[in-house]
Amino acid sequence: MVTAMSKLSGDALEHRLEELLKVGSFPPPAEFAQNALWNDPSVVATAEADPLAWWEAQADALHWERRWDTTLDWSDPPFAKWFIGGRINASYNCLDRHVEAGLGDRVAFHWVGEEGEERTITYAWLLQETQKAANAMRDLGIGPGDVVGIYLPMIPEVVVAMLACARIGAPHNVVFGGFSAEAVAERMEFSEAKALITVDGARRRGKTAPVKRDVDPALAGIDSLKHVIVVGHTGIECPMTEGRDVMWGDILAAADPVCPAEGFDAEHPLFVLYTSGSTAKPKGILHTTGGYLTGAAYTHRHVFDLKPEKDVYWCSADVGWITGHTYIVFGPLLNGATSVMYEGAPDYPHRAIWWELVERFGVTIFYTAPTAIRACMSWGAEEPNKHDLSSLRLLGSVGEPINPKAWLWYQQVIGGGRCPIVDTWWQTETGGIMISPVPGFTDAKPGSATRPLPGISAEVVDNDGNPISEGQGLLVIRRPWPSMLRTLYKDPERFIETYWNRFGRDTYVVGDAARMDADGDIWILGRIDDVINVSGHRLSTAEVESAIVSYPHVAEAAVVAQSDDLTGQAIVAFVTPEEGLDTEGLEEKIRAHVSEVIGKLARPKRIIWTHDLPKTRSGKIMRRLLRDIAEGREMGDVTTLRDPTIMASLKDGGLTPPWGRRRAAPRSQPSIPATGGRSSLHAPSPRGAPRPARGRPRPPRRPARHRRGGHPVARDGDDLEHRDVAVDGDPGGWTSGDQPLRRGQRHAGGVALQRPRMPRRRRGHLDRRRRRPDGTGFGVGPVRRHAGDGVPVPHGERPEDRALQRRGLCRR
Secondary structure, eight states, X not given: OOOOOOOOOHHHHHHHHHHHTTOOOBOOOHHHHHHOSOOOTHHHHHHHHOHHHHHHHHHTTSOOSBOOSEXXXXXXXXXXXXXXXXXEOHHIIIIIHHIIIIITTSEEEEEEOTTSOEEEEEHHHHHHHHHHHHHHHHHTTOOTTOOEEEOOOSSHHHHHHHHHHHHHTOOEEEOOTTBOHHHHHHHHXXXXXXXXXXXXXXEETTEEEOHHHHHHHHHTTXXXXXXXXXXXXXOOOOOOOTTTEEEHHHHHHTSOSOOOOOOEETTSEEEEEEEOOSSSSOEEEEEEHHHHHHHHHHHHHHHTTOOTTTOEEEEOSOTTSHHHIIIXXXXXXXXXXXXXXXXXXXXXXXXXXXXXXXXXXXXXXXXXXXXXXXXXXXXXTHHHHTSOOTTOOEEEEOSSOOOHHHHHHIIIIISTTTOOEEEOBOOTTTSSXXXXXXXXXXXXXXXXXXXXXXXXXXXXXXXXXOBOSSEEEEEEEOSOOTTSOOEETTOHHHHHHHHTSSSOTTSEEEEEEEEEOTTSXXXXXXXXXXXXXXXTEEXXXXXXXXXXXXXXXEEEEEEEEEEETTTEEEEEEEEEEOTTOOOTTHHHHHHHHHHHHTBGGGSOSEEEEOSSOOBBTTSOBOHHHHHHHHHTOOOOOOTTBSOTHHHHHHHTTOBOTHHHHSOOOOTTSOOOBOOSSXXXXXXXXXXXXXXXXXXXXXXXXXXXXXXTTSOBBOOTTEEOOOOOXXXXXXXXXXXXXXXXXXXXXXXXXXXXXXXXXXXXXXXXOOBOOOBOXXXXXXXXXXXXXXTTTOOBOOTTOSTTHHHHHHTTSSOO
16 A cells, blocks of 8 residues: 655656556555445445345435336346336436535535636525526427537536426537537537527637637528527627527526426436447437436445545536536536536646646545546646645546556655545446446556446456456446446437447447456456547547548548557548649648547547558458558558558558649659658658659759758768657657668658559549539548449448538538
């Protein structure tokens, strides 16, 4: 066990972390265990002995207008029904019952704005505002079953909006504030939302984004959307459409202040939350009221060892993700907790703002993502060391696997060596935490989520579905649980196909690879489908690819994940531009376009230009090989590729911008590829360097070893020394530089660029010339020619095309 220690930084901290990396596990501190809600591991056996009785006990902690008749109906898996016959209201459980118990003056949220504004939000204030908002929505004709979209920043009104929807039985559909206006419109269309609650403007790092103005054009043409409710947060002017748009403050002022909470069936939809899937079409995860509330209250109380009378809890997530739903809004409010809500980024107005707030409010429980922890590590221990963090007694991690060194830094620097860490695994689909240490009795292992919580049956299995006692396999859930998703909104067939087909309809396949160690602890290894986890945010590769290919003059794109020290995974895009394209500045334009279509978090970190992608003879892109390239690993078998020579070009870094800055040569003359790492590091063509030409290349015009710009031009037999290249502190990744050069060859960072042949078109290639018949615009995604018949798949027949057609990015 690690005891409290003096604050360390620099070499002393590094030495300490190296020592602790040799420690296998960390038992709970004795004092913590003694006072924990659960300090006896026998609760696991109790839950396993009678799982239904266990979940009944957890549900009994809530207020039910009518108690259920049947705990679980699993007669038609995977469509579960929990607490059948029960009636419950989420808003009443989060607010009314606490106020009725005399806790109206208890602080629900210490809210801090980006510019330092503070608001103290009590349970009584939340109840008052929620009732007025609920009545205001009813006055607009919104009722049970009507979906309400919510696109708000981290302000108290977002909590009011969610609870007001729950109060009247209107499922809410919250969209993360980092998504673009197009992504918001797409989700409103998919869910057939009747209203959208948004904001005049949102602040981020000192700037104000005109949210309402930006989202307005994207909402045009959504027939179901009857109302747009605008919260006045920053006071900037915004367009208002007469007959559709209303101001939040105006409708609340005119609303009746009393709205009694009505009980709804336990299986009544509570919210829809869209998450990325392995196709470009987002998945609408549907959660229902009784089961979700049971899981949220149970996991928040026991995973964080919550003592609401004295704890101050802070989850640093955003309400636009499931973490914000369960562990900022519903879980803490169900348990009567006091929380901190911060509007801004972790490094604004300075890099110690989080620790300043921890000290100011006496935060005792802190829950954040590994990405944030690694960012804080990069800023140095000096920032948190400026503040008194002694109030902290428990730390949590969420969103992605955490590497052991970041875990130890978190424990030592933020927790002072005295705080247990709960490294939690769960999903949008699960509704709440599934695998985590129980802080009162579980020995934590840096990097491991350890064991399933009491009541949860999780296993690691092989490809045939057989349990693995030790080793790597697939993570599955063997038994239904109350907070599980009920279906994909209006898409039950996809729900079955995505999660329940592989090992039978009673086994939930979570989509993550995992390893079981000799002690029976689970280590999450990452996604097995085409989903990239960037800072805990799941993004579909197909959705990002569609956004890239929708940019004019992009012929084809494939997206894969690359390990990243800061964000866990980063997006790497392999992009084929049209022949003859001037590619100067194209990388930033594509990144900006992806930001506009999806959001900034979906921007590729690297773009690698290529004249083609590795495909099988049937035309399937071999993403496994692209992942090998992105990660710098040795390539696997390439014998099944239609053109194995493509991999040699990609291994050398693909094509450099000089390939596109000139007009492309005729098809018989190939373009010049590049070697090295990131495309952003590719150097411009040196002035005076020899131009590629047919036949024998001309020698350089001048004998100088360097032209203007500092780029070397070789003479026969020259050996040029390797030069490390770095941009913005990022190493270039060049791998070679001492090759003998023949006359006329070029260098990029000291590496000889050679000229391979372009593969000729053949049956099965993707058609890169996809202009519409009228000569305007480009289709989204490649037109695939079936091997052997040459018949293209028409645009508009893929599931993702509907929203893209509406935006004019795909032919109807």
